Amino acid sequence: MPWCSCCSKMAPKSQGAEGNLRNKVALKPGHSLMDWVRLGHSGVDLTGVGGVLLDVTPEQLAAHSKKNDAWIAIRGRVYNVTHYMDFHPGGDAELMRGIGKDGTSLFTQVHPWVNFESLLQKCLVGRLVQSNRSTGALPVLNKKTTTFIGKLFTKRGADQCDPQEKSVSMDWYQQLGTVTLQFFTLGDFPQTRVMLFTSHKDLTVHIKLGSLLHVTHLLLEDSVKWPCKVRTNCDTGMVEIYFTKATPHMWHKLGSPVEDDGQKRDVGQEPYDPMEVVSVSSVTHNTKLILLRHKHRIMDTIPIGYSVPVLATIDGAEVIRSYTPMAAALDEQFLPPDWSEDCLCLMVKQCSNGLMSRYLCDLKPEDVVNVGPAVGLLQLSVMDATTRLCLLAAGSGLTPMVNLILWALSTGKKKRFQKVSLLFFNLTSRDILWQDQLDRLATTDTRFCVTHVLTAADSEWSGQTGLLNLDMLQAVVPSFTEQKKHDTFVCICGPDQFRESSVRFLGEMGYPEEFYFVFQG
Numbered sequence: 001m002p003w004c005s006c007c008s009k010m011a012p013k014s015q016g017a018e019g020n021l022r023n024k025v026a027l028k029p030g031h032s033l034m035d036w037v038r039l040g041h042s043g044v045d046l047t048g049v050g051g052v053l054l055d056v057t058p059e060q061l062a063a064h065s066k067k068n069d070a071w072i073a074i075r076g077r078v079y080n081v082t083h084y085m086d087f088h089p090g091g092d093a094e095l096m097r098g099i100g101k102d103g104t105s106l107f108t109q110v111h112p113w114v115n116f117e118s119l120l121q122k123c124l125v126g127r128l129v130q131s132n133r134s135t136g137a138l139p140v141l142n143k144k145t146t147t148f149i150g151k152l153f154t155k156r157g158a159d160q161c162d163p164q165e166k167s168v169s170m171d172w173y174q175q176l177g178t179v180t181l182q183f184f185t186l187g188d189f190p191q192t193r194v195m196l197f198t199s200h201k202d203l204t205v206h207i208k209l210g211s212l213l214h215v216t217h218l219l220l221e222d223s224v225k226w227p228c229k230v231r232t233n234c235d236t237g238m239v240e241i242y243f244t245k246a247t248p249h250m251w252h253k254l255g256s257p258v259e260d261d262g263q264k265r266d267v268g269q270e271p272y273d274p275m276e277v278v279s280v281s282s283v284t285h286n287t288k289l290i291l292l293r294h295k296h297r298i299m300d301t302i303p304i305g306y307s308v309p310v311l312a313t314i315d316g317a318e319v320i321r322s323y324t325p326m327a328a329a330l331d332e333q334f335l336p337p338d339w340s341e342d343c344l345c346l347m348v349k350q351c352s353n354g355l356m357s358r359y360l361c362d363l364k365p366e367d368v369v370n371v372g373p374a375v376g377l378l379q380l381s382v383m384d385a386t387t388r389l390c391l392l393a394a395g396s397g398l399t400p401m402v403n404l405i406l407w408a409l410s411t412g413k414k415k416r417f418q419k420v421s422l423l424f425f426n427l428t429s430r431d432i433l434w435q436d437q438l439d440r441l442a443t444t445d446t447r448f449c450v451t452h453v454l455t456a457a458d459s460e461w462s463g464q465t466g467l468l469n470l471d472m473l474q475a476v477v478p479s480f481t482e483q484k485k486h487d488t489f490v491c492i493c494g495p496d497q498f499r500e501s502s503v504r505f506l507g508e509m510g511y512p513e514e515f516y517f518v519f520q521g
Helices: 013-018 033-040 058-062 092-096 104-110 143-149 355-361 395-409 435-444 470-474 496-508
Strands: 054-056 069-074 077-080 124-128 169-174 178-184 191-196 202-209 212-220 229-233 238-244 255-257 262-265 273-284 287-294 298-301 308-314 317-323 343-349 368-371 388-394 419-426 448-454 488-493 516-518
Touching (some): 191 238, 229 298, 273 343, 308 355
Parallel strands (some): 054 124
Antiparallel strands (some): 069 077, 077 124, 191 202, 191 298
């Protein structure tokens, strides 16, 4: 339940345990919860600091203590609630009680069950620190967390620590029917694995950053339902894991640590996991969308642009091919009926001479596929300074572009890109993957545009035709040398010849290697 829908003042002492006095004020027209959500997605900078996360000292926090300049700290994080004043059902006077200081205690007394992280996510200024020296991790202030957080990491001398070893901390909060774990990292897009076993209470979370694996292993206070939801904030590296409680009630604590809590070096290649086929559906005449799910209660988050190896024994020989996991749809209305949060989605084009592609496209529900750990080289941080993203794809080269498109059009500390362009090549019109979804996205989000190009078009095709050439590329990708500010990044995926031509033409347009990324086939 969001903060603004259930805010109340503390009950007077004379009311006793039952005295939960709710004092709401009449909000001005246009200041409902949905109006607040719309404002958060409008592109307005609610942080007041350009969306750059800061370390905020108590002295700096106290300097923002006015109604028209209002910051508040809750559980170690600082929010600019200036814009929220007129949206607060308890009134601005009630909210002003915590302005300019650490309001954690007040918040906990009044409404500890509220999901303030979700409500104020667009207002996040940074973290509360005791000095201007960064500690490398958000402080953990929740007493319920500190009962076990000390066992989360292996303690070593500062001179022996890899910077990433200090980059993960954990907090949690709950509502009557849900419990949420938050992991604060400094990773570009940390890989996460969530495992839930015995009695739906034995929880293990792996956070992988570089060569380090952070392990949290807990016996939860009570059972939770599966699947969970995992959301990664690419701006901050924060990972949130949401569970629905099996029985709605307030827990006294999150749980108890198990002895293998801690941090360790990654020991190299992980084993292949058996995954069960949920469904296989047709995308085009020769391409299938395959949903996979772990045979046990396991969920993985795959960094954008990473691929996973698939292992199968075909005609007596082991065959391994890599595929890029992707969102099951560009819009929820297109999701397959059997999809759930813990599914891994692969789009596979069946080739006549492709052993693995024919094997995968012939799979049936309940068949088992062996999938290995994700690998990749793309770092989203290389695009931090860019405002335009151009994607060049041919055929099944669309697969890594899907998650890039969704990420680029999402809102975080800013609207990430002012323009996202896809130049998409296919043989014939019936080969175009997700044409309806791509075209619909272009009509619903003005920042996105797609240009379809066919290399073997029939007479009914009215769009562009031919192989990639310099003129075609220049119509979509601005020349690097003509940009006053170099704010365009290009991603490329497709057959070898397509990738080679793309790189050659970009070179002729003045693009250095650091302004484009090539996915290898």
